[in-house]
Amino acid sequence: MSTGPNSIGANAGTGAAPSAPRPAVLSLAIKEKAALYAAYMPFLKNGGVFVPTGRAYQIGDEIYLILSLMDDPNKYPIAGKVVWITPAGANNNKAQGIGVHFPDDEAGQRTRARIEEILGAALRSSRATHTL
Numbered sequence: 001m002s003t004g005p006n007s008i009g010a011n012a013g014t015g016a017a018p019s020a021p022r023p024a025v026l027s028l029a030i031k032e033k034a035a036l037y038a039a040y041m042p043f044l045k046n047g048g049v050f051v052p053t054g055r056a057y058q059i060g061d062e063i064y065l066i067l068s069l070m071d072d073p074n075k076y077p078i079a080g081k082v083v084w085i086t087p088a089g090a091n092n093n094k095a096q097g098i099g100v101h102f103p104d105d106e107a108g109q110r111t112r113a114r115i116e117e118i119l120g121a122a123l124r125s126s127r128a129t130h131t132l
Helices: 033-039 106-124
Strands: 024-030 048-052 062-069 075-086 097-101
Touching: 024 033, 024 048, 033 048, 033 106, 048 062, 048 075, 062 097, 062 106, 075 106
Parallel strands: 024 062
Antiparallel strands: 048 097, 062 075, 075 097
């Protein structure tokens, strides 16, 4: 049985399967402890952070986030997933944006530990945040 030229897929000869869309890349620079407290999502299993954005995302979308924390010279690269969406015009004047869940890997654990180190006792505060 022979195959004609139209029966071969677009990736023929490359051995590659069609690829999923690349994750969106976002950058977030948090310059104050109060802003970090408002953005941090400690109730997530691996921790997470709220990222203000006007772009539309869906729950489960993969996001690549470059996070800068105050005076820390390190950048924290996070390959996370959208787990929270605050739409435009939300109640209580909440900022529009998404919650990105940190991955269960070294980068996620390192970022969560650094944020919790910076926040310290403030983690137990009852002040409002961007999400809850």
